[in-house]
Amino acid sequence: MLAKLRLDQTAVYEQAIAAYEISKMICAFAEGRKHILCIGSEQGDIIGWDDFVIQDCISEFTHLQIKRQQTDFAPLSNCTRNGDTELTPLDRSMLSLATWILTYDPTVNFNKYHFKLCLPNDSPDIKRNLGLRNFREFMSLNINETTTSQGLEKLQNVAKDGAAINVFNWLTTWCDFRNWDHINRALQRLEIFDYRLETEIDSNSVQILSQLFSESEKVLSLIKIYTQRNSAYTGSISPRQLLFELKEYLLPNKRTWTQIDNLSDNWQISGIHDLESNTEIERPSRIIPLLWSNERVRNFNINIGQVSSSLAPIHEGIFQLAIHIQGTVNALCVNWDGWKVCLESKLGGTLGNKEDDLDSLTISSNNAPYKVTDGMPMNSNAEQEIFAKAMTTEMTKATWEMVTEKVSWRISKMDTTQSQELRDAVELRWNDWQAVLGKDKQTLATFFRKAVHPNAEGQDILGHLRIGPKTKLLIGDALFTCLLVSVALDPGNSGIMKTGDGLSIGAIGLNWWSGPAGKIRRVRRIDEEESVNELIGKESYDILILSQSEQPESEVYKEPLGESAKVDYSLAAGRKPKLLVTRNRLFGSIINRGSINELRDYLQQKLVNHRESLTETLNNNAS
Numbered sequence: 001m002l003a004k005l006r007l008d009q010t011a012v013y014e015q016a017i018a019a020y021e022i023s024k025m026i027c028a029f030a031e032g033r034k035h036i037l038c039i040g041s042e043q044g045d046i047i048g049w050d051d052f053v054i055q056d057c058i059s060e061f062t063h064l065q066i067k068r069q070q071t072d073f074a075p076l077s078n079c080t081r082n083g084d085t086e087l088t089p090l091d092r093s094m095l096s097l098a099t100w101i102l103t104y105d106p107t108v109n110f111n112k113y114h115f116k117l118c119l120p121n122d123s124p125d126i127k128r129n130l131g132l133r134n135f136r137e138f139m140s141l142n143i144n145e146t147t148t149s150q151g152l153e154k155l156q157n158v159a160k161d162g163a164a165i166n167v168f169n170w171l172t173t174w175c176d177f178r179n180w181d182h183i184n185r186a187l188q189r190l191e192i193f194d195y196r197l198e199t200e201i202d203s204n205s206v207q208i209l210s211q212l213f214s215e216s217e218k219v220l221s222l223i224k225i226y227t228q229r230n231s232a233y234t235g236s237i238s239p240r241q242l243l244f245e246l247k248e249y250l251l252p253n254k255r256t257w258t259q260i261d262n263l264s265d266n267w268q269i270s271g272i273h274d275l276e277s278n279t280e281i282e283r284p285s286r287i288i289p290l291l292w293s294n295e296r297v298r299n300f301n302i303n304i305g306q307v308s309s310s311l312a313p314i315h316e317g318i319f320q321l322a323i324h325i326q327g328t329v330n331a332l333c334v335n336w337d338g339w340k341v342c343l344e345s346k347l348g349g350t351l352g353n354k355e356d357d358l359d360s361l362t363i364s365s366n367n368a369p370y371k372v373t374d375g376m377p378m379n380s381n382a383e384q385e386i387f388a389k390a391m392t393t394e395m396t397k398a399t400w401e402m403v404t405e406k407v408s409w410r411i412s413k414m415d416t417t418q419s420q421e422l423r424d425a426v427e428l429r430w431n432d433w434q435a436v437l438g439k440d441k442q443t444l445a446t447f448f449r450k451a452v453h454p455n456a457e458g459q460d461i462l463g464h465l466r467i468g469p470k471t472k473l474l475i476g477d478a479l480f481t482c483l484l485v486s487v488a489l490d491p492g493n494s495g496i497m498k499t500g501d502g503l504s505i506g507a508i509g510l511n512w513w514s515g516p517a518g519k520i521r522r523v524r525r526i527d528e529e530e531s532v533n534e535l536i537g538k539e540s541y542d543i544l545i546l547s548q549s550e551q552p553e554s555e556v557y558k559e560p561l562g563e564s565a566k567v568d569y570s571l572a573a574g575r576k577p578k579l580l581v582t583r584n585r586l587f588g589s590i591i592n593r594g595s596i597n598e599l600r601d602y603l604q605q606k607l608v609n610h611r612e613s614l615t616e617t618l619n620n621n622a623s
Helices: 009-030 089-103 132-142 149-157 162-173 180-187 198-210 216-229 239-249 284-291 313-323 336-346 381-412 421-439 441-452 469-489 532-537 585-593 596-622
Strands: 038-040 052-057 060-066 112-119 125-127 190-194 256-263 266-271 298-304 329-333 363-365 505-508 543-546 579-582
Touching: 009 038, 009 052, 009 060, 009 198, 009 216, 009 239, 089 112, 089 180, 125 132, 125 162, 132 149, 132 162, 132 190, 149 162, 149 180, 162 180, 198 216, 216 239, 256 284, 266 381, 284 298, 284 381, 298 313, 313 336, 313 381, 336 363, 381 421, 381 441, 381 469, 421 441, 421 469, 421 596, 441 469, 441 505, 469 505, 469 543, 469 596, 579 596, 585 596
Parallel strands: 060 112, 112 190, 256 298, 298 329, 329 363, 505 543, 543 579
Antiparallel strands: 038 052, 052 060, 256 266
């Protein structure tokens, strides 16, 4: 990049300024703040203003002209040029600016351009009776967005302002500016900036870098080496590629981030969670475990320009990830108020834990979004679908790891005071199931989805968005209860979610749900009397578990005669499973006693009751 850096004082000065600007860029990028996009040299086709070119944003550029000038610009002449006196370096720079501004048409070239004259200080004189300080003060006092050429002419000719007269004479006779309109157009874009000398510049760079990096002096040295190594005329330094080179020096306790942008149908992901390879950017396999870990301060920025009621898979993946962020991890979302209403509708108002659990989402409005270009674009449908699928796969994997931990924890907490027989059998069965489910991703994903999305809710509810850290205990309890039933009714371990005589086992793990499809959505208990029959009637399992219900099965069926009651299996009553299992008090007591036979007898008796009730119903219908 920095081909012009030579081993002389000017080159050292240029390199110090470049390293300072790069230090600001990389620290802002690493912190997830607005930052310049890249820095290059000898680019932009504006002769005399190409020491460095900073791309501030997509269509905005700042051109730096660096002069290590501590004495007056020689030869020091009058403000009005007389004869063929040689131009100074500053004269030539301003002449180049005058030439360029005449060619710039903002109605054709929509980019914005700024020019920064960089010096150690503003003490040198430009011409006799016109110092840099005078020129700077003139611009500070008189050049702003409301300045007109007529106003500047009055300042020169009517007010007889000495600085205005000297500036006009210098720029028109030495630098080929035509008039005040020409001057005003150029000075609107010009800034004079004093950086001090190399030692102070480097000290400021080290101070900036120390906020994010250990061994900040070494990091500054590495930045300078990096600029020398990347010295192509057409090259530029962007923050992410440089951060990869410096990643081992990043302080471990600083905030990290991932950002997804969707503007004008273009998608892009960027961030600093995935610095494992310089050719990969924010892979789901890297970012999801980190954003769901709650181990340190992290940000997930969502910049999606327009709220839509129709969600593509990539939308669903992004918001599933964001919904389950918690603790010290934050999600920032553009148009969050609108997206929250949309997501509440898609989730039926609950994740399944509590009646109001969506109120505790750690997602905030992002009122100052900015677009990052140093990322991975996903502009085709195929690219977006691949990314969405990868997100779903990784979120299922991450949830599975959390669920396995919870199931193992449940097993370890089983009461073995009276007997450890049931605990030991459940643990063995769990080891078998865990090995199979860990490999059979489709079966695992299906179990997760059904555990958090009752069929009765209908397809307008995106129940799979409930899968994640916030429902890991619900899913874990559902799976744990399935294990208990399996151990009791399948001594030979015939397969996952099956009994020895081929009955299917399924579980709904929610504590709250949104109610039946086609009716006004209202968050209610999973076993609420008004809708529980519709909930049960839409499931096809032979054995259905409501793992968060503590009601006896007979009360769920609204039978007043207790556990021995016969259940109505007529068509009018709707479909019912062969066995309904809840975590009622009697079931819990049997589990605590730890006897497999007692649990088997309890469940087998309910299956007998089902057969008897079904036979009685058929006989009554026949008669």
